Amino acid sequence: MSPEPPTRPHKIAVLIRDGVLPMELGLVHQLFGNARRTPSGPPLYTLRTCALTPGKIRTDADFPVYAEHGPDAVATADTVIIPASHEEDESLSPGELKPALAGTLKSATDAGARMASICTGAFVLAAAGLLDGRRATTHWLSADLFARTFPTVTVDPDVLYVDEGKVLTSAGEAAGIDLCLHMIREDHGAAVAADVARRTVVPPHREGGQAQYIQRPVAEPGLTSTGRARQWAQSRLSDPLTLAELAERESMSVRTFSRRFREETGLTPMQWLTQRRVDRARELLEETDRTVDRIATDAGFGTGASLRQHFQAGLGVSPGAYRMTFRGTRGSA
Structure with missing residues (x-):
């Protein structure tokens, strides 16, 4: 309801x-x-x-x-x-x-x-x-x-x-x-x-920050985008993704990938991944009757305790309180 x-x-x-x-x-x-x-x-x-x-x-x-x-x-x-x-x-x-x-x-x-x-x-x-x-x-x-x-x-x-x-x-x-x-x-x-x-006709969430639009005096030659890794990770949020796996998608070292990722998004790869997982959890809390523990698994947090911790840190509310606010249904919190 x-x-x-x-x-x-x-x-x-x-x-x-x-x-x-x-x-x-x-x-x-x-x-x-x-x-x-x-x-x-x-x-x-x-x-x-x-x-x-x-x-x-x-x-x-x-x-x-x-x-x-x-x-x-x-x-x-x-x-x-x-x-x-x-x-x-x-x-x-x-x-x-x-x-x-x-x-x-x-x-x-x-x-x-x-x-x-x-x-x-x-x-x-x-x-x-x-x-x-x-x-x-x-x-x-x-x-x-x-x-x-x-x-x-x-x-x-x-x-x-x-x-x-x-x-x-x-x-x-x-x-x-x-x-x-x-x-x-x-x-x-x-x-x-x-x-x-x-x-x-705009994206509900735009990737990256304005760091990607800043004109830099010298660009490193041969440096490719991290967009493919982000797209790959977005479709696998429930998996326990690692920084090494993300870097491998772009055939970069972890150090180079992390630097480039920050330049393009304004975030570290793990900060970005956590934000996408919180976004996915929000969608599931609003649109499904799944328990908080199930949503934690589906969004890639692993446990309900981890999801609650990230929700409280990022949004200042518990998953149950968020669901009550935006869906009017009491879920397991």
């Missing part, structure tokens, strides 16, 4: 500024706007495009957009998403937000809103002090400046997004898609996120 739908949709405010990137604004509306539990079910989110002063907002293209809503809609939102502005972001410093913007963000955070940024929108969250002592990411071209400007933030330039609970950041424009799907997955489960991905 599926859980009852929420009494009201989750309210999202997309706070835009002059210089906004139209793609980032559009992808937020497209992805969250398609989220439903069933094809004919009610929307799970409502979205409002907001600005500090409602009206016409310049974009970085040759057309403006119109923001109908103002700070009041931001202050009452459940989630606030800040796309990038090429006109403002990289000039921001700690504590130097415009008073109106700082006040609007404070009202939202004081009310308990979840905050998220796309691309260099992370500069806004950092300037507001919301990333102090936290991990964050931004576009790799801006990562060094971001780290110098906000030394209290731990910058990870290799990943597509970072989830710090109530504050989330993503890398360049397209990584906003990965972040939005992640948020939908966290809110409503893997099945809803996968349906949104299918409707939008």
